[in-house]
Amino acid sequence: MGSKFKLLPWIHEVLSDIPFESVTDAFSGSGVVSYLFKSMRKQVFSNDALAFPSVLSTATIANNTTHLTENDLEELLGAKARGKSEEFIRQTFQGIFYTNEELVFLDDLWAGIRCMDAPMKQSIAIAAILRSAVKRQPRGLFTVAGDPERYKDGRRDLKLTLREHFIEQVGCYNSAVFSNGKRNTSTSGDVFDVLVGNDLVYMDPPYVPLADDNCYMKRYHFLEGLACYWQDKEIMTTSKVRKITKPFTPFAYRHTALDAFDRLFRKFADSTLVLSYSSNAYPDLGSLRKLMQRYKSSVDVFEKTHRYHFGNHEASKRNLVQEYLIIGTS
Ligand SMILES: C[S@@+](CC[C@H](N)C(=O)[O-])C[C@H]1O[C@@H](n2cnc3c(N)ncnc32)[C@H](O)[C@@H]1O
Structure with a gap:
């Protein structure tokens, strides 16, 4: 938006x-x-x-200069097999935006991201899962609960699982990396x-919103949480879709x-x-x-x-x- x-x-x-x-x-x-x-x-x-x-x-x-290599990807996706795990997403978002299997995938992926020691590589992995999370949502927003399996309109983005999207998006982010010779x-x-x-x-x-649905946090709260695994984020207890409290601007x-x-x-x-x-x-x-x-x-x-x-x-x-x-x- x-x-x-x-x-x-x-x-x-x-x-x-x-x-x-x-x-x-x-x-x-x-x-x-x-x-x-x-x-x-x-x-x-x-x-x-x-x-x-x-x-x-x-x-x-x-x-x-940094890319996420095949090896990095294997390590990332293999974290669960090495005994690393997280559970916050499956416990908090059950039945809301994704299938149970996908919620588990997000937790496991984050367990893998925590094991990576290069912040730049972590940022590529997180960017890729953010974009995957948007593509796998029917309207690219997080305002309405309901898993994507409900929508059968034939769109490729809804057919691919989060895991398939993620692997594709890592490729996209890798190919966006270039040096312009400056320290950015x-x-x-x-x-x-x-x-x-x-x-x-x-x-x-x-902008001053013309309508309530103009609010970034209302639409993208899941991405904001996913970017940092909800660290220091306050979830509104009354929210059906587990929104994060809107920061003042x-x-x-x-x-x-x-x-x-x-x-x-x-x-x-x-x-x-x-x-x-x-x-x-x-x-x-x-x-x-x-x-x-x-x-x-x-x-x-x-x-x-x-x-x-x-x-x-x-x-x-x-x-x-x-x-x-x-x-x-x-
Ligand atoms: C209109 S969007 C920017 C869009 C961007 N130029 C683009 O092309 O994608 C406004 C952004 O301002 C950020 N924002 C709002 N208040 C802010 C503040 N006080 N300081 C820094 N960023 C703020 C929001 O998080 C949002 O991402």
């Missing part, structure tokens, strides 16, 4: 004219914009408040704790968003500021432009029409919006 994947060619075109060597992707999400920057041979600092985006960018952005990093934390000092800061914060509320943008622009005022925004969001373009002008003498807006899909099949939920890149320089 909110991925800029389809807008990458446009973002690339607009940013190609701006001189910069180092860049902070302050709200990295899926990591696709960081990956664009990496491909542009920039030094990339990728950050997100949640754990699962930071695993994705460790595997693909910070990682310049990935962190997980609040944007207001991110170090300053890079030439350009790309900001794609969450000032960008998601009308009464705190404006002030949050002001603090954001002030924090990174010495860098070129690039804000991704869209016409269906609050605050509006005019307010954001004014705010950025407090810290930057030149503010330009680039615009593109874009159709968003909100993660389900209803045509009515498709939305045509104007996408903006608001760029503050000097």
Whole structure:
């Protein structure tokens, strides 16, 4: 949700004219914009408040050289046979998103991940299981309980087991690894704790939700837990799908968003500021432009029409919006 994947060619075109060597992707999400920057041979600092985006960018952005070999994969999948085991997932999610066999697979896989001593290899394994977990869900979301066997619509992604997906996804992540000759990093934390000092800061914060189902945690709580085996995560006791408590972010509320943008622009005022925004969001373009002008003498807006899909099949939920890149320089 909110991925800029389809807008990458446009973002690339607009940013190609701006001189910069180092860049902070302050709200990295899926990591696709960081990956664009990496491909542009920039030094990339990728950050997100949640754990699962930071695993994705460790595997693909910070990682310049490490692959998961056949041997690693064998070790990983053989952990159970060596007496290593975990049980949290099968105990917590029985009958919710996957078959019992698959829940056991996830526990066993995590037991294997704990045995690996290279964090970069761990990140590839976790990234691969995150993507597998999404593909094996009928709508790629974790809002409704029900195992995937119920859906018989012939889609390959629903026919493959989690284990089959995982092996395939390890191959995909391996083939995404490349070096751009720079030391790139990935962190997980609040944007207001991110170090300053890079030439350009790309900001794609969450929007004030127009509807309740716009919330990342509601849709992706299972991925957030799976990325860290629910370490330090609080599961809501009243939730049928075992949601994690939503972390507070000032960008998601009308009464705190404006002030949050002001603090954001002030924090990174010495860098070129690039804000991704869209016409269906609050605050509006005019307010954001004014705010950025407090810290930057030149503010330009680039615009593109874009159709968003909100993660389900209803045509009515498709939305045509104007996408903006608001760029503050000097
Ligand atoms: C719109 S998404 C970013 C999408 C990303 N550009 C992409 O193309 O996939 C916003 C991200 O901001 C993160 N986030 C929300 N509040 C944050 C905060 N205070 N500090 C850092 N990240 C935050 C969310 O976890 C989410 O991944």
